[in-house]
Amino acid sequence: xxxxxxxVRITDVNGKVLPFWIETGTNACNTTTTAIWTKVPSISxxxxxxxxxxxxxxxxxxxxxxxxFEFFDDFSGSTVDTNKWTTYVNGGSVSLSAGNLxxxxxxxxxxxxxxxxxxxxxxxxGYSIYWSVKLSATAINTMIGYSPKILNYSDGISHYxxxxxxxxxxxxxxxxxxxxxxxxxxxxxxxxxxxxxxxILYRNGTQLEDDTTLADxxxxxxxxxxxxxxxxxxxFAFVCKSASSxxxxxxxxxxxxxxxxxxxxxxxxxYSTVAFDAMRGN
Numbered sequence: 001x002x003x004x005x006x007x008v009r010i011t012d013v014n015g016k017v018l019p020f021w022i023e024t025g026t027n028a029c030n031t032t033t034t035a036i037w038t039k040v041p042s043i044s045x046x047x048x049x050x051x052x053x054x055x056x057x058x059x060x061x062x063x064x065x066x067x068x069f070e071f072f073d074d075f076s077g078s079t080v081d082t083n084k085w086t087t088y089v090n091g092g093s094v095s096l097s098a099g100n101l102x103x104x105x106x107x108x109x110x111x112x113x114x115x116x117x118x119x120x121x122x123x124x125x126g127y128s129i130y131w132s133v134k135l136s137a138t139a140i141n142t143m144i145g146y147s148p149k150i151l152n153y154s155d156g157i158s159h160y161x162x163x164x165x166x167x168x169x170x171x172x173x174x175x176x177x178x179x180x181x182x183x184x185x186x187x188x189x190x191x192x193x194x195x196x197x198x199x200i201l202y203r204n205g206t207q208l209e210d211d212t213t214l215a216d217x218x219x220x221x222x223x224x225x226x227x228x229x230x231x232x233x234x235x236f237a238f239v240c241k242s243a244s245s246x247x248x249x250x251x252x253x254x255x256x257x258x259x260x261x262x263x264x265x266x267x268x269x270x271y272s273t274v275a276f277d278a279m280r281g282n
């Protein structure tokens with residue numbers, strides 16, 4: 001496998017190439033916890049088999065989170081994508097640097113952060129919202145949530161790291177979730193919205209709270225920072241459909257050497273004296 005995982009490809013049992021994205025940060029390429037997300041059209045009750053290919057030294061990177069998730073941003077650009085987010089800045093800052101979204105505050109809520117331009121209703125399948133977040137200090141106040149637009153920390157449901165503790169902030173009421181955090185450490189947070197009402201909060205895969213009553217709907221993804229001189233970093237944020245019983249990934253049954261390279265040539269270019277090789281990147 002290439003050191004940057006550019007050679008990774010995923011297909012279904014019929015050889016159809018599936019879109020995929022490899023996490024950055026803690027679960028990045030070529031780590032012991034590398035996480036690869038793919039979008040499978042359907043999964044039967046008995047399970048679905050997919051194939052992961054690697055080993056082509058000339059393959060180029062084809063991963064794209066936009067083709068995998070309902071909403072996706074890995075903050076890899078130079079400025080916040082205004083097609084996806086509305087930015088709010090008043091005395092603090094919101095910027096992109098080194099592949100991260102960085103937010104600083106001005107000791108006032110609802111003034112420095114971003115909200116998604118798209119709202120998400122609870123659907124028959126439900127939604128799960130993921131963020132990768134790092135805080136510059138434990139004495140910090142950061143909201144990471146599903147809330148009304150514009151920035152509104154008092155409504156909706158948010159992960160709320162503050163003063164070294166991890167809180168749930170819901171409709172202006174906090175609950176200590178007994179999950180301390182450390183500064184300068186990446187955490188993957190998740191808010192799972194159930195199909196009708198309720199939610200489940202996770203951090204690094206551990207369930208922190210399971211609620212059955214919250215009926216808030218048609219809200220936005222939002223992140224904001226309170227303090228002056230402290231920074232909240234976000235490596236990615238995405239939304240995917242979920243289910244009451246989410247699929248699990250089984251241990252790979254075996255590893256095989258391919259019989260040959262996957263290649264194809266197109267014969268639809270009309271008349272030409274030049275042969276075009278269409279296999280590059282596959």
